[in-house]
Amino acid sequence: MDPVQEQYELLPYPARDPADEDRRLIVGSPSELVEVDHFLFRGGRDWSQPFRALVAGGGTGDGLILLAQRLRDAGCPARIVYLDLSRAAREVAEARAARRGLSDMIRFETGDIARAPELAAEEGGAFDYVDCCGVLHHLPDPEAGLTALARALAPEGGMGLMLYAPYGRTGVYPLQEAFAQLLGQDPPAEKLRLARAALGALPPTNWFLRNEHLRDHETGDTGFYDLLLHGRDRPYDVPALLALLEAAGLAPVSFVEPARYDPRHYLPEGEEFAARVARLSEPERWALAERLAGNMRAHVLYVAPRERAEARVARPAPDMTPHLNALRADALAREIHKRGRLRVNFSGVRIELPIPREAAPIAARLDGRLTLGRVAQALGLDWLAFGQRYAPLHRALTSANLLRLSRGLK
Ligand SMILES: C[S@@+](CC[C@H](N)C(=O)[O-])C[C@H]1O[C@@H](n2cnc3c(N)ncnc32)[C@H](O)[C@@H]1O
Structure with missing residues (x-):
C-alpha cells in the first residue's frame, strides 16, 4: 500500500472523537462560509440557491463539518461530496456528520482526488467550491492532483487551499529524513516509539527543537506521525506555490491574512525600503515577505480559475x-x-x-x-x-x- 494511504488508515488525521460534536464546532480557514462568500463570491452569493462543494482529502472532517453545518444554518440547499483515500478517516467524518444530523447533505467517497472531474459529472455539474486543506503536499504529483480539482471547478467557483510552507517548518525536513533513514524499515508502532525516544535525546542545537512554532508532535501519535514520520511531504514557498497554481490554470484571489504577505511589516519604516518594495510586483512582495518573516508554516489562500480570479473579494456597500x-x-x-x-x-x-x-x-x-x-x-x-x-x-x-x-x- 502507498505509504501515505497506509499512514492515514492507521492514524486518521486529525484525531477526532465524534462525540465532541455535541459540545463544539471546530472553526478555521479555509471553508468558514462567510469567509468563502467574502473571498470568492464578492460577499454577494445568494445562499438560498443550490451550492455544490467538494471536500478533497477531507480527512476526519474538520472542513467538511464546518462547511456542512454553516450551509445547513444558512438554509442553503447544498450538496457536499467528501473524498479521501482513507477509509478510517471517512468513518470518523461520517460519524461526526451523523452526530450533527448533516448526513443527508453529504456524499462520502473513498478514492483519489484524481476522481474529482468524474464526481462532478456524476453530481450533474462542476463544483461551486472545492476545499483542499493539507493534502496536495502529500501527493506523488501535486500538479496532477490540483489540475484534476481545477477541472472539476465551475468557472465562477473557487477553492480554499492550505499547503505547507518551508521556513516556518524549519527543522522538520532534516528530522523527517533522519527518521526515514534510521527507521524506514520498521513497522509504524516501532517508528513512533523509537522516534519519540530519539527526539528526547536530540542535542539542543537541532533546528526542530529550536523551532518553537511547531507543536503538532505534542498532541499524540497522530500529530507526531504526521509531522515527523510522514511518508511524503514537501513544502511550497511562494514562488513554488504560484507555479503550482499556474500549472493547474488557477490564480490566487487572496491569502487569508494578506497582511502577513506584506514585506513592509518586516522592514524598517521610511522611504529607503518603501521605494524598493514599491518596485516589486505583487508576487515578488509575497515571496519577500515569506523570506523575511520566517514564521509561515503553511499558506492558506483562496484561488479561482485564472481568467476569473479578478474582483472576487467583497467590497463595502450599504447592503453588506x-x-x-x-x-x-x-x-x-x-x-x-x-x-x-x-x-x-x-x-x-x-x-x-x-x-x-x-x-x-x-x-x-x-x-x-x-x-x-x-x-x-x-x-x-x-x-x-x-x-x-x-x-x-x-x-x-x-x-x-x-x-x-x-x-x-x-
Ligand atoms: C493531513 S490530512 C488533512 C485532512 C483534512 N483536509 C484537514 O485539513 O483536517 C490529509 C488527508 O488527505 C488524504 N489524502 C492524501 N492523498 C490523497 C489522495 N491522493 N486522494 C485523496 N485523499 C488523499 C489523506 O488520506 C488524509 O486524510
Whole structure:
C-alpha cells in the first residue's frame, strides 16, 4: 500500500472523537462560509440557491463539518461530496456528520482526488467550491492532483487551499529524513516509539527543537506521525506555490491574512525600503515577505480559475453585513479609541495596524447583524462620509482576516 494511504488508515488525521460534536464546532480557514462568500463570491452569493462543494482529502472532517453545518444554518440547499483515500478517516467524518444530523447533505467517497472531474459529472455539474486543506503536499504529483480539482471547478467557483510552507517548518525536513533513514524499515508502532525516544535525546542545537512554532508532535501519535514520520511531504514557498497554481490554470484571489504577505511589516519604516518594495510586483512582495518573516508554516489562500480570479473579494456597500472574526466589537472599539491602532500577533510577529480614532464608533456597531448602511444611519452619516471613516478600519481588519463581508449570511 502507498505509504501515505497506509499512514492515514492507521492514524486518521486529525484525531477526532465524534462525540465532541455535541459540545463544539471546530472553526478555521479555509471553508468558514462567510469567509468563502467574502473571498470568492464578492460577499454577494445568494445562499438560498443550490451550492455544490467538494471536500478533497477531507480527512476526519474538520472542513467538511464546518462547511456542512454553516450551509445547513444558512438554509442553503447544498450538496457536499467528501473524498479521501482513507477509509478510517471517512468513518470518523461520517460519524461526526451523523452526530450533527448533516448526513443527508453529504456524499462520502473513498478514492483519489484524481476522481474529482468524474464526481462532478456524476453530481450533474462542476463544483461551486472545492476545499483542499493539507493534502496536495502529500501527493506523488501535486500538479496532477490540483489540475484534476481545477477541472472539476465551475468557472465562477473557487477553492480554499492550505499547503505547507518551508521556513516556518524549519527543522522538520532534516528530522523527517533522519527518521526515514534510521527507521524506514520498521513497522509504524516501532517508528513512533523509537522516534519519540530519539527526539528526547536530540542535542539542543537541532533546528526542530529550536523551532518553537511547531507543536503538532505534542498532541499524540497522530500529530507526531504526521509531522515527523510522514511518508511524503514537501513544502511550497511562494514562488513554488504560484507555479503550482499556474500549472493547474488557477490564480490566487487572496491569502487569508494578506497582511502577513506584506514585506513592509518586516522592514524598517521610511522611504529607503518603501521605494524598493514599491518596485516589486505583487508576487515578488509575497515571496519577500515569506523570506523575511520566517514564521509561515503553511499558506492558506483562496484561488479561482485564472481568467476569473479578478474582483472576487467583497467590497463595502450599504447592503453588506460586516462580520468580525475572533474579535468583539466593544473591545475593538475600545482599543481603537485608546490607541488609534490595532495590534495583531501573527505567529510571534507583532504587527500594528493604524486605525483612526474616529472609526471607533463604527467598530462598536459591528455586531454581525447591522448592515454597513444601517451603521451609517445609526451614526447619522451619509454613505460618502461614512465610507471615508470606514475605509481605513476595513483595510486594517480585512488585511488580518478579522472582518468579512456578506450580503446574505447572518
Ligand atoms: C493531513 S490530512 C488533512 C485532512 C483534512 N483536509 C484537514 O485539513 O483536517 C490529509 C488527508 O488527505 C488524504 N489524502 C492524501 N492523498 C490523497 C489522495 N491522493 N486522494 C485523496 N485523499 C488523499 C489523506 O488520506 C488524509 O486524510
